[in-house]
Amino acid sequence: MGKTIMSVDDSVSVRQMVSFTLKEAGYDVVEAEDGKDALAKLKGSAVNMIITDLNMPNMDGIEFIKNVRADSALKFIPIVMLTTESQDSKKQEGKAAGATGWIVKPFKPDQLMTVVKKVLG
Amino acid sequence: MDKHAEVFKEEAYEHLAEIETALLELEETPDDTDLIDCVFRSMHTIKGSGSMFGFDDIAAFTHEVETVLDFVREGKIGITKQLIDLTLLARDHIRVMLDAYEGGEPADEQTTKQLIDSFRSLIPEGERKEEGSGSDSSPSPAAAKEETATFRIQFCPHTDVFGKGANPILLLNELRELGSSRVVAYTEAIPELEELDPESCYARWDIFLTTSKGVDAIKDVFIFAEDDCDITIDAIDVLSEGDPDKEKEYKKLGEILLERGEITEEELQMTLSGQKKIGEILLDAGLVNEEKIESALTEQEHVKEQREKKKSVESATSVRVASEKLDQLIDLVGELVTAQAGLSQTASRKQDPELVLISEGIERLTAELRDNTMSIRMLPIGTTFSKFRRLVRDLSGELNKEIEMSTEGAETELDKTLIERLNDPMVHLIRNSIDHGIEIPEEREAAGKPRQGTIYLSAVHSGAEVLITIKDDGKGLDKEKILKKAVERGLASPNAELSDKEIFSLILMPGFSTSDTVTKVSGRGVGMDVVKRSIDSLRGSIDISSEMGTGTTITLKLPLTLAIIEGLLIEIKNEYFILPLSAVEECVEFTQKDRAKANGKRLLNVRGEIVPYINLREQFMVEGELPEIEQVVISTVHGFRVGFVVDQVIGEHQTVIKSLGRAYKEVEGVSGATTLGDGTVALILDAPKLLQLVEQKEESLSLA
Numbered sequence: 013m014g015k016t017i018m019s020v021d022d023s024v025s026v027r028q029m030v031s032f033t034l035k036e037a038g039y040d041v042v043e044a045e046d047g048k049d050a051l052a053k054l055k056g057s058a059v060n061m062i063i064t065d066l067n068m069p070n071m072d073g074i075e076f077i078k079n080v081r082a083d084s085a086l087k088f089i090p091i092v093m094l095t096t097e098s099q100d101s102k103k104q105e106g107k108a109a110g111a112t113g114w115i116v117k118p119f120k121p122d123q124l125m126t127v128v129k130k131v132l133g
Numbered sequence: 134m135d136k137h138a139e140v141f142k143e144e145a146y147e148h149l150a151e152i153e154t155a156l157l158e159l160e161e162t163p164d165d166t167d168l169i170d171c172v173f174r175s176m177h178t179i180k181g182s183g184s185m186f187g188f189d190d191i192a193a194f195t196h197e198v199e200t201v202l203d204f205v206r207e208g209k210i211g212i213t214k215q216l217i218d219l220t221l222l223a224r225d226h227i228r229v230m231l232d233a234y235e236g237g238e239p240a241d242e243q244t245t246k247q248l249i250d251s252f253r254s255l256i257p258e259g260e261r262k263e264e265g266s267g268s269d270s271s272p273s274p275a276a277a278k279e280e281t282a283t284f285r286i287q288f289c290p291h292t293d294v295f296g297k298g299a300n301p302i303l304l305l306n307e308l309r310e311l312g313s314s315r316v317v318a319y320t321e322a323i324p325e326l327e328e329l330d331p332e333s334c335y336a337r338w339d340i341f342l343t344t345s346k347g348v349d350a351i352k353d354v355f356i357f358a359e360d361d362c363d364i365t366i367d368a369i370d371v372l373s374e375g376d377p378d379k380e381k382e383y384k385k386l387g388e389i390l391l392e393r394g395e396i397t398e399e400e401l402q403m404t405l406s407g408q409k410k411i412g413e414i415l416l417d418a419g420l421v422n423e424e425k426i427e428s429a430l431t432e433q434e435h436v437k438e439q440r441e442k443k444k445s446v447e448s449a450t451s452v453r454v455a456s457e458k459l460d461q462l463i464d465l466v467g468e469l470v471t472a473q474a475g476l477s478q479t480a481s482r483k484q485d486p487e488l489v490l491i492s493e494g495i496e497r498l499t500a501e502l503r504d505n506t507m508s509i510r511m512l513p514i515g516t517t518f519s520k521f522r523r524l525v526r527d528l529s530g531e532l533n534k535e536i537e538m539s540t541e542g543a544e545t546e547l548d549k550t551l552i553e554r555l556n557d558p559m560v561h562l563i564r565n566s567i568d569h570g571i572e573i574p575e576e577r578e579a580a581g582k583p584r585q586g587t588i589y590l591s592a593v594h595s596g597a598e599v600l601i602t603i604k605d606d607g608k609g610l611d612k613e614k615i616l617k618k619a620v621e622r623g624l625a626s627p628n629a630e631l632s633d634k635e636i637f638s639l640i641l642m643p644g645f646s647t648s649d650t651v652t653k654v655s656g657r658g659v660g661m662d663v664v665k666r667s668i669d670s671l672r673g674s675i676d677i678s679s680e681m682g683t684g685t686t687i688t689l690k691l692p693l694t695l696a697i698i699e700g701l702l703i704e705i706k707n708e709y710f711i712l713p714l715s716a717v718e719e720c721v722e723f724t725q726k727d728r729a730k731a732n733g734k735r736l737l738n739v740r741g742e743i744v745p746y747i748n749l750r751e752q753f754m755v756e757g758e759l760p761e762i763e764q765v766v767i768s769t770v771h772g773f774r775v776g777f778v779v780d781q782v783i784g785e786h787q788t789v790i791k792s793l794g795r796a797y798k799e800v801e802g803v804s805g806a807t808t809l810g811d812g813t814v815a816l817i818l819d820a821p822k823l824l825q826l827v828e829q830k831e832e833s834l835s836l837a
Binding site: 014118 | 140141144170171173177181185306307357719
C-alpha cells in the first residue's frame with residue numbers, strides 16, 4: 013500500500029519539483045508552505061516521512077523539527093532537511109533538533125529518490 | 134523541467150518585488166529584524182531554487198549577496214545607506230539577469246563583477262573565509278571497485294537512535310544489498326519486559342559482508358546515522374585472484390576472538406591445552422558469552438563459504454532432475470502450505486498452548502521448505518542473456534548497424550518457467566531496439582554519438598520482484614508521432630492530457646505501429662501488444678521511458694515466483710475471493726448514503742478525488758440484500774484508480790495459486806484459485822481483465 017511523504021518549503025517551485033518526483037515514484041504527497049502550516053496538516057493526515065526546507069517564514073525548519081519530535085505521535089517519523097552548502101552549521105543544528113538526514117540543494121530527482129529509499133526503505 | 138523553470142521565474146519576480154519593498158522600509162526602520170529576515174529569506178530562496186532549476190548565474194550572484202545579508206542578520210554588519218543602496222542595485226541586477234531569460238539583454242559582466250566585489254568588501258575582516266565548495270553532498274552511489282573483500286562491520290546504535298527517525302533494519306538491508314552477507318544480533322543488552330522502554334534501541338549487530346563495492350560504499354550506508362551509532366569497519370579477508378593453494382585457512386575461532394580483544398593470549402593458550410572444543414571451553418570458563426562465540430563462528434563460516442564459492446564456481450556439484458519430479462515436489466509443498474494454514478487456524482481457535490507451539494514450529498519449517506523448493510526452480514538469467522548476444526550480432530549485421538550488447542546482473546535468479554516465458558517478449562523488445570531504436574552508424578556520427586550503439590540488459594532483485602531493463606542509446610521514441618497515431622486509430626482522445634509515461638504506454642495497445650515501413654523483422658504492429666499480454670500473464674508490468682535523440686529504456690517488473698500470490702481476501706455473500714495485493718492501495722467504507730449520493734453514476738469521492746467503482750455483486754450477479762455497509766477496495770489498474778465494492782475485507786493472505794483446470798480455461802476475470810485454511814475455495818480475481826470487461830459492457834450498452 014502507498015506511503016505518504018510531506019514536503020515543506022516556502023518556495024513553490026521547489027515544492028512542485030519534489031511533489032512531482034515523488035508522485036512519479038508512486039508516493040502520495042502532502043505539501044506545506046512553512047512549519048506552522050506543516051504542523052497543522054500533520055494533525056490531519058498520517059505521514060510516513062517529512063522533507064523540509066530550513067529557511068521558512070512563520071516557523072522555520074529547525075523549530076518545526078523540534079516540534080515534530082516533541083509530539084509522541086510523530087516523534088519517530090523520518091525527517092530529511094534540505095540544506096545549502098553554506099549552511100553546514102544548520103545541518104548540525106538540524107541533527108541536534110532530531111533530523112534523520114539531509115539533502116543538499118541543488119539536487120537532482122534521482123538524488124532525492126536515493127535518500128527517500130535510504131530513510132523509508 | 135520547463136514548467137518548473139516557469140514557476141521559478143514567476144516566484145523570483147515576486148521575491149524581487151518583496152525585497153525592494155522590504156529594503157525601502159528597512160531604510161526607515163533599520164532595527165526591524167523581521168524585515169532583514171524577509172530580505173535574507175527571499176534572496177536565499179532565489180539562490181536555492183535558481184540552482185535547482187538551472188539558473189546558475191543568478192544563483193552564484195545571489196549567493197554573494199546572501200552571504201553579506203547573513204552577517205547583517207547576525208548583527209556583524211550594520212545597516213547603512215551604502216548597504217541598502219548596494220542591495221537595491223543587486224536586486225535590480227538580478228532582475229536584469231532574469232529578464233535575459235525572457236529575451237531581454239544579457240546582464241553586463243562588468244556590473245556583475247563590480248557588485249560582487251563591493252559586497253565582498255563589506256564582509257568584516259575576521260569573517261572572510263575560503264569559498265570552498267560544499268564538501269558534504271547527498272548520498273550518491275559509490276564508485277565500484279574491482280577487488281572483492283570481506284568486512285566485519287560492528288554496528289551499535291545508541292539507545293536513542295529511534296528518536297531521530299532512524300531505523301536500524303533499513304541500514305542492515307542497505308548493507309545486505311552491497312553483496313552477500315551474514316548478520317549476527319547481540320541481544321545481551323535487552324532488559325526484561327518490565328524494564329524495557331519500547332522507544333529505545335538495545336540491540337547491536339555484527340555484519341560480515343563480502344562486496345566488491347569498497348569500504349566507502351559501506352560508510353555511505355551510515356552517512357546519516359554516523360553520530361547516533363558506534364560503527365567499526367574492519368577488512369578481514371581479501372579474496373584476491375591469486376593461487377588458491379597459497380591461501381591458508383582462515384583464522385581459527387580463538388584467533389578471531391584474540392584479535393578482537395575478547396580474550397588474552399594466556400587465556401587462549403590455557404584453554405587450548407584442554408580437550409573440549411575451544412568455543413565450549415571459553416564459554417564454560419566464562420571468558421566470553423554465547424553471542425560473542427556465535428558472532429566469531431559466523432565470521433569464520435561466512436569467509437569459508439565465500440572462499441569456497443569462489444573456488445567452486447566452475448565445478449559446482451549439481452544433480453539433474455526431471456522437470457516433472459520437480460513440479461510434483463512443488464505441488465506437494467503447496468498442499469503442505471495449505472494444510473499447515475489449516476492447522477494454524479485450528480490451533481489458534483482451540484487455544485491449546487501445546488498445540489499452538491507445535492503448529493508454530495511447523496509453520497516455520499513449512500515456510501523454509503517452501504522457500505527452499507522455490508529456489509530450486511530458480512536459474513540465473515545469464516544464459517538467456519548470452520543467447521541474445523548471438524541475436525544482436527546477427528541482426529545488427531543484417532541491418533548494417535554496429536551494435537554492442539552489455540549486461541549486468543547475469544547471476545540474478547528467476548523461476549525457470551518465468552525465464553522460459555520471458556524469452557519471446559525479450560527477443561521482440563531487443564529486435565525493436567535494433568531495428569527501430571539504434572540508428573545506422575552514419576546517422577549516429579552525424580548526431581555526435583559513437584558509431585557503435587549499445588543495448589544494455591540488466592536484471593536485479595528488488596524486494597519481492599525482479600526488474601529487467603532493456604536500454605538502448607538509439608534515437609528514442611517520438612512522443613508527438615505516437616500521440617498522433619493513437620488519436621488516428623481511436624486509441625486516445627484528442628483532448629486527453631497524457632503524461633509521458635502514458636503516451637509511451639500507448640504503443641502497447643493492439644493495432645498500433647508508427648513504423649512507416651514494415652520490415653521483415655518488425656513493424657507490423659502485432660508485436661508490442663503481444664509482449665504486453667505475455668508480461669501481464671506473468672503478473673508483471675512494463676514501464677517505458679524514452680528521450681528523443683538519447684534512447685529508450687524498457688523496464689519489466691515481474692514477481693519472483695508465479696506459484697505464490699500475496700493477496701487481499703474479500704468476501705461477497707459468504708463466497709471468498711482474492712485480489713492481488715500489489716495492485717491494492719486502500720480500502721474505504723461504502724454506505725447506502727454514498728451510493729445514493731452518486732446519482733446513479735458509479736463514482737465515489739475519496740478525499741476530494743473522484744474514483745469510479747465496479748460493484749462486484751452486480752458483476753457476479755449475486756442476489757440478495759445488500760449489507761448496510763460495504764467496503765470498497767481501491768486499486769490501481771493500468772495507472773488508473775478504480776474501486777471494487779465487496780461485502781467484507783478479511784485481510785492479507787499469502788497463498789499458493791492453483792490453476793482452474795482445462796474446463797475453466799476460458800473464464801475471464803478469474804486468474805486462478807486457492808484453498809483457504811479451512812478448505813474453502815477462493816477465486817483469484819484478475820483486476821485488469823475485470824475492468825476491461827466492465828468497460829466493454831458499458832460501451833456496448835451505450836451503443837445499443
